[in-house]
Amino acid sequence: MPYKDDSDGPWGSGKKKDKNSNGNKSPWGGNSGNNGSGPGQGDTGIPEIDQIVKKGQERLKVLMGGRGGSSGGSGPGRGGAPNFGKSTLSLILVGIVVIWAFLSFYTVKPEEKSIELFFGEYYDTGESGLNFAPWPLITHEVLTVTRENTEDIGVGGRGGRQDEGLMLTGDENIVDIDFQVVWNISDPAKFLFNLADPTETIRAVSESAMREVIGRSELSPILNRDRALVSADVRELIQNILDTYSSGVNIVRLNFDKADPPGEVIDAFRDVQAAEQERDTLEKKADAYEYQALAQARGEAEQLKQEAEGYKARVINEATGEASRFIAIYNEYVSAKDVTRKRLYIDSMEKVLGDVDKVILDQNSDAGQGVVPYLPLNQLRTGSNN
């Protein structure tokens, strides 16, 4: 009798509490983990529960043993049974309720959603928090919805195939593509009910879609500028195909890890790049030459021009000077023509004859008549040199 009061109290209150406030999960956690998360219940409650559980187990054993004995027919007169009948029954009931509650209440984390099935039929989608699905009428399955899952495709021969990443382009070239599909669940019910093998389906669809898009385009754009475009196309295509399956899968994004020419020909591709660089270098060098040559030419041109200008200035100045000088002399000469003429002549002769070797021959004199004058010019010259 005292057991019943003691035991009924905490369990009853706990149950009521839970029904009143659905969000409080501590009593159930406490029950399942024995004393894991039940400090809110008060310290006195836990040892009592332990005791009760222990004693309940003992009594259950006794009860089973007793029943076994009675069914075996060896001891029909076990008088102990009616003594603990009521309290044991209540304990069993409590145990059943606990187990039932444990099966019926479940938590859904923020990144998860749950699907509840009423006798196998879709009933409700559970949001995060504490959820209630009365077992066995309603069963539930929890799915991680918002977490992003990645599928690597083309990386390192899955299933022993080395050439998985090799794809044929529209212009019949081969390109080595590794990419990642990142997906999560947009509709947990569809996801659960429509696809038997979601991961494999996503992989297969992704590969097919990528090959389709690559097969439509040419090699060089894939390698360079069109990656983003290809990526967007493929993502859309995968999403469309998966939508036709009502898969409830959302393709978050597509990452291109690699879009390269295959290893066998990559050197040739690199050589093309090197050639492009070389071409650029040659052009740049030619440009440099051009700049240099033109600058030099401009400099030379300027020099020629300036020289000409200089010549002009010099010549004109000289001429002006000469003209002025002549005019000046002339003006004076006009006033005294003969004297000036004479003076100028004699001045010049003095200057001219002052320095040079002179030979004066009088051919008209009598002494020299009939004599052929011998003029040893060369001797004179050498003599003069000495």
Next chain:
Amino acid sequence: MNRSFIFLILFVVIFIGITSSIFVVDEREKALVLQFGQVKSVKTEPGIKFKVPLIQNVVRYDDRILSLDTMPLEVTPLDGRRLVVDAFARYRIVDVVVFRKAVGTGGTASAEVRLERILNAALREVLGSVTSNAVTSADRVELMTRIRDAAITEAGGLGVEIVDVRIKRADLPTQNLAATFQRMQAERERMAADERARGREAAQRVRALADRKAMEIVSEARRDAEIIRGEADAETTRLLADAFGRDPEFYAFVRSLKAYEGSMTGKNTTIVLNPDSEFFDYIKESGSK
């Protein structure tokens, strides 16, 4: 005591009876109720269902979209080139009765064997009727639809609906890969050579153009310089002519004197003079008088 024991047995029997007559069809399943191997009813809708215990049993089939990957298959398109095609199908069991009759107790495993055969036949037929270019490139979508349609008719006999057939890979066989690589390599080599040649061409063009421009600039400058010099000479001539024109005879006199001074300098000149020359006028005069 005896009564409670009987109750217990009764309870157990009833419990077993109820549990074996109730079954749940999941949202993901379809179920067949068989009575001694005979199809009694088909449960396609999810929910709680009943059957006669002991003599009826339930066979469940997956109602979700199932996947089927074919093994790589070599097909020969119209142009005779061989292609390795790897396709996959997505199918769903629509008619469980037909499905059961068609595949027996083998279930999906034996269904897939037959489906793959159907699929391979459809692949061969459709891909054999086009050229390899169509398979590897843009027409793929249309081909996949044709393969699916061909497979759908065949698969109807299995109670299976083919949702989708897609070509995963359509590649050249490994032997042809090497040839393709060689072609790609040659193509790249051509491109590289082209780049280099174009680079040299451009460089040469730029240099030649630069040379030409430089020559133009310099020659124009020369021309201008000569023009300027000419102008200068003209100006000089004009100036001097102006000045000297006042008395050409006097200019000739002055200029000759200057020329004498200029030309007969230094010790390398020997002049033979006649005493009759004007310069000696006064020498003679004093001597004769």
